[in-house]
Amino acid sequence: MAHIQINNLHKQFGDVKVIRDVNLTIDDNEFVVFVGPSGCGKSTLLRLISGLEDLSSGHIKIDGERIDHLPPSKRGIAMVFQSYALYPHMSVYQNMSYALRVAKESKASIDKKVKQAAEVLQLTELLDRKPKALSGGQRQRVAIGRAIVRDPKLFLFDEPLSNLDAKLRVQMRIELTKLHKKLNATMIYVTHDQVEAMTMADKIVVIRDGIIEQVGAPLELYNHPANQFVAGFIGSPSMNFIDVKVIGKSDASLELELKNKTNIHIPCAEVDLHAIGDKMQIGIRPEKLILDEACDAMQDGEVFAVERLGNETYIYMHTATNNEIVLHAAGDKPVTEGDHISVGFKVADCHLFASNGEVVK
DSSP: OOOEEEEEEEEEETTEEEEEEEEEEEOTTOEEEEEOSTTSSHHHHHHHHHTSSOOSEEEEEETTEEOTTSOGGGTTEEEEOSSOOOOTTSOHHHHHHHHHHHTTOOHHHHHHHHHHHHHHTTOGGGTTOOGGGSOHHHHHHHHHHHHHTTOOSEEEEESTTTTSOHHHHHHHHHHHHHHHHHHTOEEEEEESOHHHHHHHOSEEEEEETTEEEEEEOHHHHHHSOSBHHHHHHSSSSOOEEEEEEEEEEOSSEEEEEETTSOEEEEEOTTGGGOOTTOEEEEEEOGGGOEETSOOSEEEEEEEEEEEEOSSEEEEEEEETTSOEEEEEEETTOOOOTTOEEEEEEOGGGOEEEOTTSBBOO
């Protein structure tokens, strides 16, 4: 469908820098998700690609041709917004066909494209209905259908599922993933929900303060985060962080002391970059913590919350050294609020971060 190349992209609103030197490549037929906290610039980046915002500097290419000087209607892009933006007085058929009618396509061509899109989106039986007679998920499918009939080079989605309830969001995530495979299309999807990013994307772009922090496949970011921000943002519940201090060095490892005076050795390829006394943090995923079992290091504390989700349980505890830790356990684990427990972890499961948040290799 479309190969996207973004180079040295900047966007300012007055003195406020919203997008800072973004460089990104999106390959044909990729499903790419922009993810990050509210206000990080992900929607602005999408609007720069679509032409709804003018860039301050840099350039954007689709299939090798610069498009950043073109109006939105000339870029070969279709955008689906958070609000469905359907015409309430028009039927589903009329909403989906509107752009084609404005472009003065033939009635036969319009009818064929609308009915094909309706079949793909399971809207065939709803073509005569008005938006007020549709559910939220059906309205979102109509908005997507309106984009499909235009046969764009690139689909852009700006938090399209945020208005739906939790169950419907899960269903629509699956539908969008299936649609991507069926259309064999290039898609860019913006969300602040890292679960959506992990479950839908071929490639995730993590953004903070207008800067790309890391780009990669979902499991690559989960297992090998570039820094503490990515480690904490990707994964639900997020990674646990525990304060440590460098107390010794060897040729291939750092000796670290936890606040409870436990010592551990973590492999390090760049030992010489770190000094005795440096403060760092180790990160451990909730599923890597082990309850009541001897490990390389242990943390004692009191349970302050338990979330039982059926087949799994999340246990939240305050450690004796004032860290908060969340542990993933089996659904029938007999733990309640107020219990005093011990959790352990293996050094092999730890991520190590320097005081500036960068990963220690």
